[in-house]
Amino acid sequence: MNALLDKNLSIEVIRTKRKKTASINISNGSVQVIVPDKISDFKVKELIKKRTSWIRKKLEEESKIIISSPKEYISGESFTYLGRNYRLKVYEGSKPEVKLIGGYLEVSYLKKSKKTTIKDILIDWYKDHAIKRLTEKTNRFAKIIGVVPNSISIRDYKSRWGSCSSKGEISYNWKIIIAHHHIVDYIVIHELCHLKHPNHSPLYWKSVKHIMPDYQTCRQWLKFHRNELLV
Numbered sequence: 001m002n003a004l005l006d007k008n009l010s011i012e013v014i015r016t017k018r019k020k021t022a023s024i025n026i027s028n029g030s031v032q033v034i035v036p037d038k039i040s041d042f043k044v045k046e047l048i049k050k051r052t053s054w055i056r057k058k059l060e061e062e063s064k065i066i067i068s069s070p071k072e073y074i075s076g077e078s079f080t081y082l083g084r085n086y087r088l089k090v091y092e093g094s095k096p097e098v099k100l101i102g103g104y105l106e107v108s109y110l111k112k113s114k115k116t117t118i119k120d121i122l123i124d125w126y127k128d129h130a131i132k133r134l135t136e137k138t139n140r141f142a143k144i145i146g147v148v149p150n151s152i153s154i155r156d157y158k159s160r161w162g163s164c165s166s167k168g169e170i171s172y173n174w175k176i177i178i179a180h181h182h183i184v185d186y187i188v189i190h191e192l193c194h195l196k197h198p199n200h201s202p203l204y205w206k207s208v209k210h211i212m213p214d215y216q217t218c219r220q221w222l223k224f225h226r227n228e229l230l231v
Contacts, residue, residue, distance in 0.1 A: 009052065013044055022047055026058045061223065071230065073118040079105050079231065081129070083180025090118055098125035122231050130154050130174035137188045138170060145211060147195040161187045161222065164194035178229040179222075186218035 012030065017037045022044075025032040035044055048055075071077060077088045086105040093108025096116050100106075107121055131154050138152050150168035157163070157173040164170050170191045176184055189211050197204035208215050 009055065011048055011055075015039075024051060024055065026055065026062060029059065029062065031055055031059070071119070073122070079122070080178050080228070081105070081126070082133070082177065082184065083182075096121045098122060119231070126177060126231055127154060127174045130172070130177040133177055133184070134172050134188065137185060138192065141185070141188050141192055141211070145189070145192050145196070145207070147192055149192065149195065162191040164191045164198070166198065168195055175229045175231070178231070179225075183218050183221060186212055186215055189215070 010031065012032045014032055014034045015037045016034060019034060019036050022033065022035040022039065025034065033044065033048060035047070071079075073088070073090070075088055075090045078085050079088055080086070081100070086100065086103055089104045089106045091106070091108055092111045094110075096107075096109050098105060098107050098121060105122070107118055109116065109118060109121060131152075134154065135152050138149060142148060148168070149164075149170045151170065153169070153171045154174040155163075155171045157171075160173060161176050162170065162172045172187065172191070176187050189208055193204055193207040193211070196207055205215075212218070
């Protein structure tokens with residue numbers, strides 16, 4: 001393991017016997033170049049030189065990503081649903097439930113229940129609303145695009161907002177319901193267009209643009225604000 005400094009750019013080089021090709025990982029402002037154990041220092045330097053502009057671009061993009069503070073699940077805290085912020089109001093009730101009233105997300109909980117937390121109650125509420133809203137939007141845009149999905153579901157994806165299988169099964173990351181309506185619409189259109197084009201070819205993006213001319217704005221928003229979509 002060693003580090004290189006290229007014009008104020010700190011890069012850590014990791015050699016391993018487990019890889020046959022080189023790869024570059026960028027996370028939290030640090031850059032790691034992972035290379036096969038037998039590759040020469042000269043080739044490593046050439047790789048870094050060739051990818052320096054790309055690395056700087058990715059670092060700049062990463063610096064713009066908004067990092068949100070962890071939730072505490074206490075009254076007065078702000079939670080977002082379909083792009084609108086609501087104040088959390090927590091109180092002890094006869095059963096665990098969530099009500100959207102005015103500008104508040106009111107959460108009642110059973111004091112004696114140690115298994116069900118405020119977070120659990122909120123996540124269940126978001127998931128219930130996600131499948132309802134996403135199903136409505138999917139059916140509406142499917143008619144416009146001229147496709148018919150075989151199924152619609154929600155998942156706990158870690159690094160994607162949706163998926164469309166070869167069988168026409170569409171699934172969404174339930175957290176996308178936190179974003180504004182227009183962003184949610186983009187994700188729905190994105191997946192539905194895969195029913196016509198199971199790839200990201202120019203024809204595919206042309207189909208997306210036909211339905212949503214400003215789709216690139218939505219992609220950029222998700223790139224920089226994805227960490228805000230949390231419960």
